[in-house]
Amino acid sequence: MSATPGRIAFATVVAFLGIAPFLPMAGMKQYMLHVVIQIFIWTFIGQAWSLMGRFGLVSLGHGAFLGIGAYATTLLWNFYGLTPWIGSLVAVALAVVMAFLVAYPCSRFGIIGHYFALTTLAVGEVVRLLIIAERDWTGGSLGVTLKAAGDASFIALQYADKQVWYYVGLVLWLAGLWVWARLDRSMARAAMEAIGEDETAAASVGIRVTRFKLWLTVLSAALTALGGVAYAQYITYVNPETLSGIGVSLRIVFAVVLGGMYSLLGPTVGTALTIALSEWLRIVFGVKFIGMAETIYGLLLVIFIIFLPAGIYGSLADLVRRRRRPAAAPATA
Amino acid sequence: MLTVSRLTKRFGGFTALNEVSFEVKEGEILGLIGPNGSGKTTCFNCVSGVLAPTAGTIRFLGDDIAGLTPDRICHRGLTRTFQIPRPFRKLSIADNVAVAAHYGATERTSEAEARRRALQVLDLVGLPTDSAALPTQLGAGGLKKLELARALATGPKLLLADESLGGLDPGEMASAADMLRRVRGELGITIVWVEHIMATLMRVVDRVVVLDHGEKIAEGRPRDVAEDPRVIEAYLGEKIVLE
Amino acid sequence: MLELRNVTAGYGAFTALWDVTLAVERGEAVAVVGPNGAGKTTLLRVISGVIAPRGGDFVFEDAPLGGRPAHEIVAHGIAHVPEGRRLFPALTVTENLKMGAFLRSARKDFRDSLERVYALFPVLAERHRQRAGSLSGGEQQMLAVGRALMSRPRLILFDEPSMGLAPVMVLRLFDLIRRVREEGYTILIVEQNVRQVLKLVDRAYLLEVGRVKMHGRAAELSEQDFVRKAYVGL
């Protein structure tokens, strides 16, 4: 019982935790910090997404929850001076209501697979369009800036110092890992897998399909909204394009699938890789070959997905597993 | 225990079940037979909540359960197997059963308890208890057993078994029939059983209900039904001899 | 006509067939029987090309077909009625039958073949516009058999065709297979209904845990005490 992928993952996390708190102090560059913070926050969001995604509930509309989270706290703070600590509760509550509105009919009427993906995609678009249409409040596609509250304010949850955000991000990331692992080890996982495969059969052995799907969607939406709050507080600016709609939804899904949505560290690896890759490519190519950076980015995404179908982390983990136990590969009949 | 009265199910213009009524008594094994397409599976689908009936009432232990969702009905103690097995392919065989034991029971059991129960049931139906094996490795017979195991793991009071022996070899069939008898005898589970293999079915069941074209055409003790000319013409094709 | 010599096959690391040698002569009907998991389905899959054999020779009408893909093997005149029917659930009954006649050589006789199938299974004619997925289990089985006949094969592989059929239909099915046979088709059939099938076929093979345990003339085989007890006994 030595090196199972689970153990390796656990060891990696522990090792990282050992050094993580000290990283910023070692004089990490501001820009590096900025990138790492983004990785933390987007990983958290990716983890939230993968809670659903891994059971076949592929949502392409998580931008909606993200946007609701970010906009709710921002607007409450700007218009009513309500602290984000309470605002985020409101945001989560709103996201939960929204998730309920989407998930209830979806699970009740058996909207699954591609239909679910595209329905949620439409939901994301509707939220984005509504944010734009309600421009008196939301600033339309211009977005809104958080009303400034000085360089560091606990009440307003605004800190100009990136080190603070580094720790916030770290905590979020750990929380995401914890939720993921909790779910993974429970019988609920088996129930969700069953639902993902065959809802009728699952219901027939007593699994409460509707309730499970609702619960999971709500959990995922709530966490996503929290991620949205964190991102908005960090960037201090929200706009519909970055926080809602198809673009951001796809970006979340991409990162997770790339890392591997069936494994604990998949979302982390995927998010870190996509963010680092796009930053790196942009810097390498700069304005010399316009479009080349994104071209290579797209190409790499395609190649990764073709050759590492279980995601980068997932495929590595599989490899380790296979080495240890050369089991029968499932044949396709 | 189960009273089905005037159950009707239409698909578009086609009537699959037409005012079918029958009763299942506690502790019996009731055979439900009929030609292909006569509505047996549809009847199971309506009773187990997979399909909503067009009309009619279904009373189970005194309550009307028509139109409830399958999970609710399962929690009340009524489970079914599927004619064409529908295993959860990504879950191991043991997990397939354990998940049913955990979520299907009338009273929620702990996860550890559910796993223990799953092993017992697997043992009962004669599947390997090796926890890691996947259902893809099972042949037709194994899948049928898994169906049965999953249904039994929910701890039902009434089991609807849809062609649980189809595809088993004669040896297996004999032991499976035996097992059904034990399920009734030792676990006290009432069974409604759909099967086309008369030689086996007729020896095990207490009573038989015969459907044809969505209507009940006969009901009674196996021996009597086997001699009913309508049943012979519509279903059996030849006179069968029950020893 | 069909000859398998020392064929070995399996799934991943698992070997389901060991050194199987088997022959079917033109115009013959041959049964393969054996307990669950013996490898009967695997054997048929190898012949129809769904899985490639790991070793051994496989010759059909003098053409070595071992390892050829399924669609080529069909073109050589082997049709397979697979276990679990494998219909196209969203297509209508007629369309399923049409797909059975997909081969270029079968298309020109489509009308004719269709009529023959409808004559054999009048229910299918009645339901010819219904989606295959909503047919009853037995109706689906008929459709699967009908579909295989549409390609006008010379050798038909049946994998437990009677599974799920009402007794009256089983009688008709065996009757039908007998008629199919009399029309000159060669038949290789896997069945659990050993008693019935041994009456139908000329010869039979008994497969157990992936190996041919016994083979011989059907009548002789059903006399064997051992077979009798295990498979015909009921």
Next chain:
Amino acid sequence: GRDAGAQGQTIKIGVLFDHSGPFAAAGSLNVWRGAKMMIDLTNEKGGVLGKYKIVQVDGDSQSKTEAAINEAERLLNVEKVDILAGVYSSAHAVPLAEKVDKQKKFLWITTAIADAVFKDRNLQYAFRPQTNSGLFGEASVQYVASHSSAKLKRAVKELRVAIIYEDGPYGAGVASSNESEAKKQGMQITLKEGYSAQAPDLSSLVTKLRAARPDVLFHTGYNPDIALFLRQAKEQGLRVKAYIGHGAGHSQLNKLKEAFGNDIEAFHTVDPPAAQLVDAKKLKTGLGALTNEMVKRYKTFEPAMARDAIAPHVSMGFNNMHVLLNDVLPRAIQKHGGFGPDALAKAARETDIPEGGTMQGYGVKFHPPGHAMAGQNMRAFAAVFQVQEGTFKHVFPEVIATGAPILPLPASSPWAAR
């Protein structure tokens, strides 16, 4: 790169524009070219004050806000640029200005015009020599008003106008100033409507416009949407007396010509004046030569383009960079001891260039801290351009006018009301 000896002798400027994505073709690239030409020119002359060489570090915002923010972070914190300059899109400028200001870094906005960038934010380190969107909307309405009764044969109070705009900050900003100015003038606004720049179909907007029967149509948009709109308007029979665009897509003359040929005769756009169209005699001496230099250098990018057809965006990049390199920077170094953010900000606040003092004609003086628009150039103005015989002419305001306005749309125009 820098060599060791010249450490203190180089000034690093981060130049942030959209090189890819939809904004690139809508003007961003042209501004970048202008800015680059000015930096090269300065370096060829030995640098700022003859000894401080400029090192230009480019960033690509990819027409995406988050990319703009990330690039800004990188330029400021990794490349450690002394000055961040550029920013095409108002959507990017709004969050950037705030963030950069918080970090106490110097930001020089050459292009993005939305009022919202500065309005009520009291920024200390961000400056914009460029006009703001409020002025755009006002200029065009004033232009129409001044010719209403004489040329359009309608009293100003009876003039029916419609305002349509892409719903981003740019379009929305211009449109709202269109609206308030038109109200002030007493015009009848028959329709005001935004649309998404990515809308695949604008025919219902055209239908609505036809129902509203405006005499004058004010339009603010990028490029694909303008082309789509004009095409559908033509096919669906929308006819007006005057059509006035506002910058961005409407200023990319060659793109419009490619799609519509000579049909675009007598179209208008509003933008800061294009240097090459301004009468050099009305400006401070020497600026005319600078303009010629710009036109000459632009030939390397677009060899075939006529002088007068060059988009005003080139001037924005060239001229505003000129102000930075030749006014603000020298003063910061000489008077405030270097080019740190504080020295630069102080120097910028002291900038006082009178009208006629820049190649584009406007003067430069920034609103002081505490003002609602602190950091905005109070002396900037917008010019109305018209397409005449295939090139741009300034037609408003009078001081820089180089042609007489053609109003109403000539009968040859497919959009002309008869």
Next chain:
Amino acid sequence: MIDPIFLLEAAVNGIMLGGVLALLALGLNLIFGVLDVVWIAYVDLVMVSMYAVYFTVMVYGWPLWLGGLAGVALGVVLGLLVHVLIITPILDSPPVNQLLATGGLLFFIQSFATFLWTTDHRSVRIALPPLEIAGIFVSYARLISFVLSIAVMIGLYLFLTRTYIGTAMRAVSQDRGAMALMGANPQRVYLVTSAVGGAMAGVAAVLLSIQYSVHPYFGAAFGPITFMICVLGGLGNMVGAFVASFIMSEIIAIGGVVWSTEMGYVIAFALFIVMMFVRPGGIFARRQ
């Protein structure tokens, strides 16, 4: 409040827009239906074909019909390439992977187009006169694409229901293995499907070229709405997609006149969501 003639005009325009959308939806839906893979980058393939039309006609001076043929041919080639290079290796992967592989392709095509052709907008300039009937203006270009899309759709319908290969395309989507047992090479069926889907993209490109300018981000404008039409009509359901195109376009057109362009879309998308709940399998699905 608004003159009914304008509402009528909006309705007519809606129908015309529907023609354009139907054309896009048909090809995408065909691939959807057969391969069970969502080609997120479908509209971007259309964009590439539009460039082909632009370059052949405007730069090399070919006549429009020849440039059009080139566009369709390129569509076919692209369809085949996408299938062979991207889809074939991941046919057995989970749907989300397939979705994202083509999503990556979308990034790739957009950026590579930027790299090759910059972000300039390019239009094929052809002068079609306005068409006025009883005070209602109709666009010629749209009329043409409307008529053509109906013709193409009828052709496609006949192809899918009457021919062997057409039926096989529908069958293979349900059970690939079984189709092999029928003597059809599933790979070949897939290739034919991708080629036909690509050809549809090519036809759409030609008809779009005479109405829109092309640029690397062209796909963003038509992508989402095209997907929604496919789902609304029922994935793989050709007639459904066709009707759904017109429903969506009518809402956008009339909603755009009565409220605003933006609200037209909001209503269309909202209706889409509601319809998903009322008829999850698309408007023509049989409720089970």
